[in-house]
Amino acid sequence: MFNEIRSLDQQIAQLQAQRDALFRTKRKEAVELARTLVQQFQLTPAQVALSSLSRSHAPTKLKRPATFYDPGRGLSWDGTLSGKGRKPNWIKAAMEDGTIEHFRIQVQSANTGTGTGA
Structure with a gap:
């Protein structure tokens, strides 16, 4: 019984590793495609509704106007x-x-x- 459980755990681990590798590959392809499209059409982060998700530009702290x-x-x-x-x-x-x-x-x-x- 324990051998069956151990065998299933190994299969789960192998499948999880395959899934993770496939996910990384597909994610990399998606990022490359998105960058290509953004450059091709000269889009800004705001135009593709990503301005709030961009990590490259930290939001500037608003300064109070002078009184x-x-x-x-x-x-x-x-x-x-x-x-x-x-x-x-x-x-x-x-x-x-x-x-x-x-x-x-x-x-x-x-x-x-x-x-x-x-």
């Missing part, structure tokens, strides 16, 4: 007060002398028009 800007020194700060990092010295000084609002960037909304088109 405060000192044009005299070319310094900017995103205005995070969430405890991540320290406030720059020029912001601390502006807060102390009450001139912080002088450095605030005024953002205009995209829908500032009256839009009364009738």
Whole structure:
């Protein structure tokens, strides 16, 4: 009985090895075909819906837009007060002398028009 089980286990192992080898071969062929088609038709990852799966380009971390800007020194700060990092010295000084609002960037909304088109 144990010999039969051992024999079946060996057959399973052989079949699994054959399956793995066949899978690797077919996968390699599929990758080569995909690369050929992408190059032939000059496709981008986004066009073939693979941009989110691409490992070659790590997603860039989005940077917060600047909230405060000192044009005299070319310094900017995103205005995070969430405890991540320290406030720059020029912001601390502006807060102390009450001139912080002088450095605030005024953002205009995209829908500032009256839009009364009738």
